[in-house]
Amino acid sequence: MIKLLTLIVVALAIIAIVRLVRVLELVNALNDEKEEINEADNKFNAWMMLIFGGVGMFLAAYLTIDYQRLLLPVSATKHGVITDNLLSVSFIIIGIVFFITNILLFYFSFKYRHRVKNKALFYPVNHRLEFIWTIIPTIVLGALIIYGLKVWNNITKPAPKNAMLIEVYGKQFDWLVRYSGGDNTLGKSNFRLITDENPLGVDSNDVTSKDDKISTKELHLPANTPIFFKFHSRDIIHSAYMPHLRTQMNCVPGMTTTFFIEPVITTDSMRLITGNDKFDYILLCNKICGAAHFNMKMKLVIDSPEEFKKWYKTQEYVFQRTAAPATEPAAVKDTTAKQAEATGSHEKPVVAAK
Amino acid sequence: MSDHQNDHAADAHGAHDHEHHDTFWTKYVFSQDHKMISKQFLITAIVMGFVAMIMSMIFRLQLGWPDQKFPIIESLIGHWGKGGKLDPNFYLALVTIHGTIMVFFVLTGGLSGTFSNLLIPFQCGARDMASGFLNMLSYWFFFASCLVMTASLFVQSGPASAGWTVYPPLSALPQAIPGSGLGMTLWLVSMVLFIASALLGGINYVVTVLNLRTKGMSMTRLPLTIWAFLITAILGILSFPVLFAAALLLLFDRSFGTSFYLSDIFIGGEPLAHSGGSPVLFQHLFWFLGHPEVYIVLLPALGLASEVIATQARKPIFGYKAMIGSMLVIAFLSFIVWGHHMFITGMNPFLGSVFVFTTLLVAIPSAVKVFNYIATLWKANIVYSPAVLFAIGLVSTFITGGLTGIILGDSALDINIHDNYFVVAHFHIVMGSSAIFGMFAGIYHWFPRMFGRMMNKRLGYLHFWFTIIGVYGVFFPMHFVGLAGVPRRYYANTSYEGFQAVVNINEMISVFALIGGLSQFIFAINFFYSIFRGKRAVQNPWKSSTLEWTAPVQHLHGNWPGEIPTVYRWPYDYSKPGHDDDYIPQTVPLSKTTSSNLPGEE
Numbered sequence: 001m002i003k004l005l006t007l008i009v010v011a012l013a014i015i016a017i018v019r020l021v022r023v024l025e026l027v028n029a030l031n032d033e034k035e036e037i038n039e040a041d042n043k044f045n046a047w048m049m050l051i052f053g054g055v056g057m058f059l060a061a062y063l064t065i066d067y068q069r070l071l072l073p074v075s076a077t078k079h080g081v082i083t084d085n086l087l088s089v090s091f092i093i094i095g096i097v098f099f100i101t102n103i104l105l106f107y108f109s110f111k112y113r114h115r116v117k118n119k120a121l122f123y124p125v126n127h128r129l130e131f132i133w134t135i136i137p138t139i140v141l142g143a144l145i146i147y148g149l150k151v152w153n154n155i156t157k158p159a160p161k162n163a164m165l166i167e168v169y170g171k172q173f174d175w176l177v178r179y180s181g182g183d184n185t186l187g188k189s190n191f192r193l194i195t196d197e198n199p200l201g202v203d204s205n206d207v208t209s210k211d212d213k214i215s216t217k218e219l220h221l222p223a224n225t226p227i228f229f230k231f232h233s234r235d236i237i238h239s240a241y242m243p244h245l246r247t248q249m250n251c252v253p254g255m256t257t258t259f260f261i262e263p264v265i266t267t268d269s270m271r272l273i274t275g276n277d278k279f280d281y282i283l284l285c286n287k288i289c290g291a292a293h294f295n296m297k298m299k300l301v302i303d304s305p306e307e308f309k310k311w312y313k314t315q316e317y318v319f320q321r322t323a324a325p326a327t328e329p330a331a332v333k334d335t336t337a338k339q340a341e342a343t344g345s346h347e348k349p350v351v352a353a354k
Numbered sequence: 355m356s357d358h359q360n361d362h363a364a365d366a367h368g369a370h371d372h373e374h375h376d377t378f379w380t381k382y383v384f385s386q387d388h389k390m391i392s393k394q395f396l397i398t399a400i401v402m403g404f405v406a407m408i409m410s411m412i413f414r415l416q417l418g419w420p421d422q423k424f425p426i427i428e429s430l431i432g433h434w435g436k437g438g439k440l441d442p443n444f445y446l447a448l449v450t451i452h453g454t455i456m457v458f459f460v461l462t463g464g465l466s467g468t469f470s471n472l473l474i475p476f477q478c479g480a481r482d483m484a485s486g487f488l489n490m491l492s493y494w495f496f497f498a499s500c501l502v503m504t505a506s507l508f509v510q511s512g513p514a515s516a517g518w519t520v521y522p523p524l525s526a527l528p529q530a531i532p533g534s535g536l537g538m539t540l541w542l543v544s545m546v547l548f549i550a551s552a553l554l555g556g557i558n559y560v561v562t563v564l565n566l567r568t569k570g571m572s573m574t575r576l577p578l579t580i581w582a583f584l585i586t587a588i589l590g591i592l593s594f595p596v597l598f599a600a601a602l603l604l605l606f607d608r609s610f611g612t613s614f615y616l617s618d619i620f621i622g623g624e625p626l627a628h629s630g631g632s633p634v635l636f637q638h639l640f641w642f643l644g645h646p647e648v649y650i651v652l653l654p655a656l657g658l659a660s661e662v663i664a665t666q667a668r669k670p671i672f673g674y675k676a677m678i679g680s681m682l683v684i685a686f687l688s689f690i691v692w693g694h695h696m697f698i699t700g701m702n703p704f705l706g707s708v709f710v711f712t713t714l715l716v717a718i719p720s721a722v723k724v725f726n727y728i729a730t731l732w733k734a735n736i737v738y739s740p741a742v743l744f745a746i747g748l749v750s751t752f753i754t755g756g757l758t759g760i761i762l763g764d765s766a767l768d769i770n771i772h773d774n775y776f777v778v779a780h781f782h783i784v785m786g787s788s789a790i791f792g793m794f795a796g797i798y799h800w801f802p803r804m805f806g807r808m809m810n811k812r813l814g815y816l817h818f819w820f821t822i823i824g825v826y827g828v829f830f831p832m833h834f835v836g837l838a839g840v841p842r843r844y845y846a847n848t849s850y851e852g853f854q855a856v857v858n859i860n861e862m863i864s865v866f867a868l869i870g871g872l873s874q875f876i877f878a879i880n881f882f883y884s885i886f887r888g889k890r891a892v893q894n895p896w897k898s899s900t901l902e903w904t905a906p907v908q909h910l911h912g913n914w915p916g917e918i919p920t921v922y923r924w925p926y927d928y929s930k931p932g933h934d935d936d937y938i939p940q941t942v943p944l945s946k947t948t949s950s951n952l953p954g955e956e
Contacts, residue, residue, distance in 0.1 A: 002475065009426075017740055020879060027623065037737050041815070042737065042738045045743060045814070052823075063830065065838075067831070067859075069855070070834050070837070070855050071834070072838060072839050079944070082766075083766045086766055087767050090764065092393060094758065094760055094907055096759040098753065100756055100920060101724060102753060105731065106747055106750070108728065109731060109736065112734040112736055113735075113736050113738065114668070116735045119668075119735060119929050120668045120733060120734045120929040120936070121732075121733035122669070122929050122930050122931055123669070123672065123673075123732075123733065124670040124672065124674065125675075126673075130676050130726075133725040134721075137718050141717055141760075144714060144760065145714050146710055149707050152706065152766045153703070153707070156703035158472065170577060172621070190503070192620075194625065208584070211433075227706070232698075235619055235620060236526075236527065236530050236619075236621075237521055237523065237633055239698065239773060241769060243774075243839030244839070246769060247769065247770075248770060249698050251697045252633055253523060253617060253619050254616075254618035254631070255620050255634065256700075257699070257702070272944045279852075280851065282852065284850065285770070286773045289524060289525070289812065290486075290530055290531045291442040291445075291531065292441045293446070293508070294841075294845040294846055296842075296846070297850060324471060
């Protein structure tokens with residue numbers, strides 16, 4: 001049925017094209033003129049330039065104002081406030097240039113259409129004008145560069161020693177989070193140690209790993225606390241993207257990347273600010289990583305420090321399960337799980353679309 | 355120096371002009387004539403362009419209406435669209451191949467290949483390219499590359515799907531995505547062929563421009579098109595070999611177990627043996643080509659627009675030398691800005707600041723170019739051919755898209771808009787739309803030179819107005835989707851509640867995409883119809899002053915029947931005061947225009 005419909009559509013399209021070509025031929029035969037551009041063409045296109053330019057600029061301005069409602073709410077982190085200011089300043093500057101240059105372009109295109117009586121002005125060069133419009137962008141960009149680099153240096157400066165160390169770990173197609181515990185040190189890890197029970201490949205011989213905790217469902221952060229992220233990936237490149245926190249960093253296998261933030265607005269406060277009592281922060285994957293890339297995410301919660309402590313207590317230690325006496329069945333189960341994964345490795349990854 | 359060589363070339367051609375007989379094969383297929391090769395490039399690129407455009411329409415259907423089924427998808431792509439629903443893996447394949455075809459096959463091969471081939475010999479005043487044989491090879495490598503890429507669409511496991519930037523490890527591991535199997539191998543093979551084509555072409559363009567200019571055609575009398583093609587060719591020669599290296603190492607990692615880009619990987623339930631490589635190395639190599647590539651795409655378009663605007667505005671291009679200077683500065687800077695694609699790969703913040711500095715500098719020569727275009731239109735006398743519409747459209751999109759580059763180039767701002775729809779909007783406007791507008795301007799303007807016939811102007815107008823409405827309708831709102839934090843390359847934006855707000859916008863974008871896409875068929879009909887049935891062109895339909903219009907409409911082997919004309923002036927003597935006509939061809943000696951000569955011109 002569908003094939004038939006498609007065939008009919010294609011047939012109709014071909015007929016339409018043939019008819020159109022025929023009409024063109026007839027029109028061509030009727031007016032003997034060469035494809036010369038005449039007064040009417042110039043008039044039509046000049047007016048279209050004015051209309052398109054005018055309506056276009058109006059819509060651009062209107063959409064820019066109307067779409068403010070879509071933008072991300074105020075930054076939930078300290079550094080984000082600084083970058084948002086830079087963003088506003090940059091937008092004001094490019095907005096001014098956008099409107100001035102586009103309006104001039106479309107207005108000149110309208111005004112200076114061909115008229116038989118007219119002759120264009122022979123005006124090949126004016127060094128003073130060129131100097132002016134080289135030096136002005138240079139000064140404006142110089143200022144923007146200095147401002148931008150100041151912000152960049154400010155937000156990439158080393159994290160304070162006492163910042164809470166958290167590992168964000170990407171894999172197809174979910175996120176894992178490891179907290180460094182009381183010693184604020186993450187235990188060593190190695191991808192060769194990865195099993196189902198130990199998805200991060202943490203080294204159990206490293207004493208600093210004893211107090212590390214793992215979360216597979218949610219990423220919680222305490223407000224008003226400096227946080228130092230370390231990012232890892234076990235398979236391919238992912239990118240940890242927390243748009244409301246103005247934070248993004250690639251997770252690269254075989255490499256550690258870092259980002260320092262200080263969250264300032266809790267989830268509850270943000271619900272009040274946005275007027276949306278279902279609002280949640282989110283950690284997304286923002287580097288193409290396969291079929292379920294669009295679904296690779298983790299709920300992100302910013303708690304008050306007290307709530308965070310409460311939540312943290314309920315989380316599992318990385319080696320909680322192995323702390324129990326090791327039994328035969330556990331080991332057996334482990335190897336079968338491994339085999340199952342190994343044999344299933346050539347199949348397509350299951351897509352968790354729903 | 356160039357004059358001597360040209361004389362020899364002229365003699366040589368003159369000698370065997372009469373004994374030159376073409377068979378079907380040497381005339382249409384294995385042609386060594388630059389005019390035929392340019393047509394071959396153009397038609398191949400148009401076909402590939404339509405394939406890539408239809409792909410974009412398919413994934414726009416998915417993005418605009420993620421909950422709906424479209425039976426047409428199943429009839430177009432078979433089992434990848436079972437039940438009218440696009441497969442998520444194939445969605446990624448579509449965005450990957452759409453990008454690859456558009457960037458390389460349409461806007462590099464199609465744009466440089468077509469117009470460098472057509473215009474370099476014509477506008478420099480040469481009988482043909484320096485090496486007709488290399489030129490032929492350049493096309494056939496390009497054609498083979500297109501064939502391999504097209505073949506990869508029919509592979510069982512799907513074509514390459516790791517994004518057009520093919521970052522490893524995703525592109526190296528078939529366990530990670532099915533497209534990284536045979537499809538990716540074919541992608542790499544196709545790309546290697548493409549690079550060979552680009553290098554053969556590029557060397558030829560540079561040699562021809564430098565050595566085969568006619569008498570009197572000094573570098574400062576070259577039309578801006580030729581300057582653009584020359585600089586583009588140099589960029590290609592310097593940067594494409596680096597992509598070749600990147601592709602070769604990736605091929606080794608995929609097929610021979612090396613570890614250039616791979617390290618510490620656990621996938622498919624087992625750790626891999628690769629160790630010591632760095633995925634970020636690939637990104638450095640890729641973007642060392644990738645950024646100059648942006649200007650390889652853009653500069654020819656700007657060159658074509660300069661020529662079209664000057665001719666149709668009946669006015670000399672404002673600031674000819676500044677235009678050349680800014681192209682040279684842009685070209686130089688393009689080699690030292692690649693790191694701005696990698697601010698969030700964990701690069702040293704200090705290195706990041708260096709790239710911010712160099713990147714934002716690009717805005718200065720770009721601004722100069724824009725102001726010069728606007729100054730050219732001021733007090734002009736614009737004859738509205740379809741070509742000049744597209745050229746003016748190019749200036750507009752170049753402004754709009756270029757400005758957002760100032761935001762993306764700022765590392766602190768890039769953090770939150772990197773890889774989301776903001777950057778998609780940015781590069782589609784500044785690179786995609788501007789370059790394709792330049793290409794359309796070139797096609798409409800030089801169609802009579804290529805085929806000896808005119809394209810229908812009314813269909814041309816219709817095509818332009820639908821296209822620019824489509825372009826702005828799609829990509830202007832897309833900036834706001836990006837600012838709302840929506841990542842690119844998502845099969846659907848339904849996974850996070852916060853993205854509900856942009857659902858309507860996505861639908862609107864898709865509607866404009868369909869309008870813009872369908873209106874390209876107006877162009878296709880006009881183009882192919884006019885090749886065979888268009889009105890016959892006169893020798894100089896646009897009353898242009900450059901050399902290509904002094905050759906007869908019929909395509910001759912060697913371009914000019916007698917001697918190659920001598921050049922006496924720059925290419926932009928339009929509306930010169932004191933002269934009756936509003937243009938003076940480059941071949942008119944100053945002694946014949948005493949009434950209009952400026953002080954210093956005797």
